[in-house]
Amino acid sequence: MGGIPPCASCKLLRRRCAENCIFAPYFPSDDPQKFAIVHKVFGASNVGKMLQELRAEQRADAVSSLVYEANARVRDPVYGSLESASRITLLNPKSRANKIPSTKTLPLLELGCTVSKMTEAE
Numbered sequence: 001m002g003g004i005p006p007c008a009s010c011k012l013l014r015r016r017c018a019e020n021c022i023f024a025p026y027f028p029s030d031d032p033q034k035f036a037i038v039h040k041v042f043g044a045s046n047v048g049k050m051l052q053e054l055r056a057e058q059r060a061d062a063v064s065s066l067v068y069e070a071n072a073r074v075r076d077p078v079y080g081s082l083e084s085a086s087r088i089t090l091l092n093p094k095s096r097a098n099k100i101p102s103t104k105t106l107p108l109l110e111l112g113c114t115v116s117k118m119t120e121a122e
C-alpha cells in the first residue's frame with residue numbers, strides 16, 4: 001500500500017481516489033475547503049464533467065475560476081461574482097492582482113464593468 005491519501009474531492013464524496021482521478025491534481029487533500037466550496041456551489045459531478053471536456057492545460061485555469069466564483073457566490077449569493085468583480089474594479093483596483101489569479105476570470109471583470117456602467121446610466 002502506498003498510503004497516498006485520497007484527493008479532497010474523493011475524500012468528501014467518500015469514494016476511492018483512482019490513480020487517474022481527474023480532481024486529484026487540482027484539489028489536493030491538504031486543501032479540503034477548496035473542493036468543498038466548489039462542490040457546494042456547482043456540484044461535484046458538474047465540475048467533473050467540465051474538467052473532462054477541457055484540455056488538460058485549460059483545467060488549472062478553469063478550476064481557479066470556479067473556486068473564485070464559488071467563493072464570490074457564497075459571500076454574496078444574490079449578485080455573486082458580478083457584484084464582487086465590479087466592487088473590486090470600482091473600489092479597490094489594486095486588489096485585482098491578488099484576488100484574480102488567472103486570465104480565465106477576465107470575462108467576469110468585463111461583465112463587472114458592464115454592470116457598473118449600466119448602473120451609472122440609470
Ligand SMILES: [Zn+2]
Pocket residue numbers: 006007008009010011016017018021022023024
Ligand atoms: Zn480523487
